[in-house]
Amino acid sequence: MKKWMAVGLVVVFLLGLVMGASAQKKKVSVLWAEYDGLTPDYAANLESAFEKEYPDIDLNIISTPWDKMHDRLISFVAGKQPPDLSVIGTRWLLELMDMGVVEPIEQWLSKDLLNNIDPALMEGKIKGVLYGLPVAAGTRLMYYRSDLIDKAPETFEEMLQIAQKINKPEEKFYAVGMSGKKYVELTEYAYYLFGNGGYFFEILPDGSYGKCTVNDEAGVGALTFMNDLVNTYKVTQPGVAAYRRDELQDLFISGNLGIFFSGGFTAALLEQRGAQFQWSVAPMPHFEGKPQSTIIITDSIVLFKDSQVKAEAAKFLDFFYSDPWRLEFDKLVGFPPVTKSLANDSFFQKPVYQVMIQQIPGAKGWPLMPEWPECNDIIWDNIVATFLGEKTPQKAMDDAAQEIDSIRGM
Numbered sequence: 001m002k003k004w005m006a007v008g009l010v011v012v013f014l015l016g017l018v019m020g021a022s023a024q025k026k027k028v029s030v031l032w033a034e035y036d037g038l039t040p041d042y043a044a045n046l047e048s049a050f051e052k053e054y055p056d057i058d059l060n061i062i063s064t065p066w067d068k069m070h071d072r073l074i075s076f077v078a079g080k081q082p083p084d085l086s087v088i089g090t091r092w093l094l095e096l097m098d099m100g101v102v103e104p105i106e107q108w109l110s111k112d113l114l115n116n117i118d119p120a121l122m123e124g125k126i127k128g129v130l131y132g133l134p135v136a137a138g139t140r141l142m143y144y145r146s147d148l149i150d151k152a153p154e155t156f157e158e159m160l161q162i163a164q165k166i167n168k169p170e171e172k173f174y175a176v177g178m179s180g181k182k183y184v185e186l187t188e189y190a191y192y193l194f195g196n197g198g199y200f201f202e203i204l205p206d207g208s209y210g211k212c213t214v215n216d217e218a219g220v221g222a223l224t225f226m227n228d229l230v231n232t233y234k235v236t237q238p239g240v241a242a243y244r245r246d247e248l249q250d251l252f253i254s255g256n257l258g259i260f261f262s263g264g265f266t267a268a269l270l271e272q273r274g275a276q277f278q279w280s281v282a283p284m285p286h287f288e289g290k291p292q293s294t295i296i297i298t299d300s301i302v303l304f305k306d307s308q309v310k311a312e313a314a315k316f317l318d319f320f321y322s323d324p325w326r327l328e329f330d331k332l333v334g335f336p337p338v339t340k341s342l343a344n345d346s347f348f349q350k351p352v353y354q355v356m357i358q359q360i361p362g363a364k365g366w367p368l369m370p371e372w373p374e375c376n377d378i379i380w381d382n383i384v385a386t387f388l389g390e391k392t393p394q395k396a397m398d399d400a401a402q403e404i405d406s407i408r409g410m
Helices: 002-024 040-053 066-078 090-099 111-115 156-166 187-194 217-232 245-253 265-272 310-320 323-333 351-358 372-387 393-407
Strands: 026-034 057-065 085-089 132-139 141-145 174-176 201-203 209-212 257-262 279-282 296-304
Touching (some): 066 090, 111 310, 156 217, 187 372, 217 393, 279 351, 296 310
Parallel strands (some): 026 057
Antiparallel strands (some): 141 279, 201 209
16 A cells, blocks of 8 residues: 555656656747648658757647738737737738837847848848848749740730630630639739839838829720639639639639749649649739839738747747758748758759749739738728729729728828
8 A cells, every 4th residue: 555655656766857847848839821732741851850959948839821811910919829929921010110019139149140031031120120020922923834835925915816726625624714703912913013114102202101093094905804804704713802812823723824923832732633634824914014023922920029938939930940851841832942941952943933033033022011000901902893894994993092091191
């Protein structure tokens, strides 16, 4: 009996040690974006490997679909329970700064990490202060069926000619893919707007944003062309307004689209899923007489002011940005590397990466303004109203510009 009591006391003692050690662990939470192509195993393996390297830190990676990232993050912040770190679309940064919740991150980062990232990618540096560490950056490009299209179109007018030749709706094959359902970002309209020499706002001499300009010649022309593809020439998939970007991507991967605009992540998915057709990539088309341009998108990781484990969070960043983990991450999501140490890796010499890099000089980013998410939705609603025949392109963009100027006090 005494022997069993002794064993019991030892077990209780050991459990106490384990519980004590667990209680002493510093907990680091990361709101993690589920990029297209990024597998759940990657996050699980990253978490496990980091905790093995740092047994005194309890890492909690909170995986979240991209289309829910913004709302989930804002809910955490509003509930005064922000994570320690979060992936964000860099265009959300001003909104977070306006809320006063993000911490200047540079002071917490190691010199090795900072020196390993090209300053040109530091879109998260506001007035000389770095708030967001770039986690992904890339221009959008054109994917096309090279087994059906001999030469990639350079202009949207050429694209329309090709589209009318290859479109076969009776076989459920559609020439041009277009997404009309809200999915975080208004990329589809940006492709045509930028290719028509336009932008969302007037840029004032001091670099600030003036009035909304989506109702100018470039903005209305872009929407008119999109609407013609959908409703006049009918070379897009039916029910455009019901398709999100990821659903459109699935349609291309399944072989039902001839031309489709996306990011590098689609190339990764085409390879992962073993697409049964020949495809290639080319720079984003532009309208005749207008310069080639596409959108460049950066995402960042931010550190929150309320974090009680900033030093431990910085250790995670050093770990995540090390070559082995970044190489696997970049391969899965299909973005070019943001770290200098991977720039010459043989994997990134593929055409998809070379086209993305080629387009950088003429590329434009999203407007960096706190009101942009609301502006994004207003423009999107009016585009859908056009597709549904409720408004003309001019009326839709006039309404959008007027509402956006109103909420911005202009």
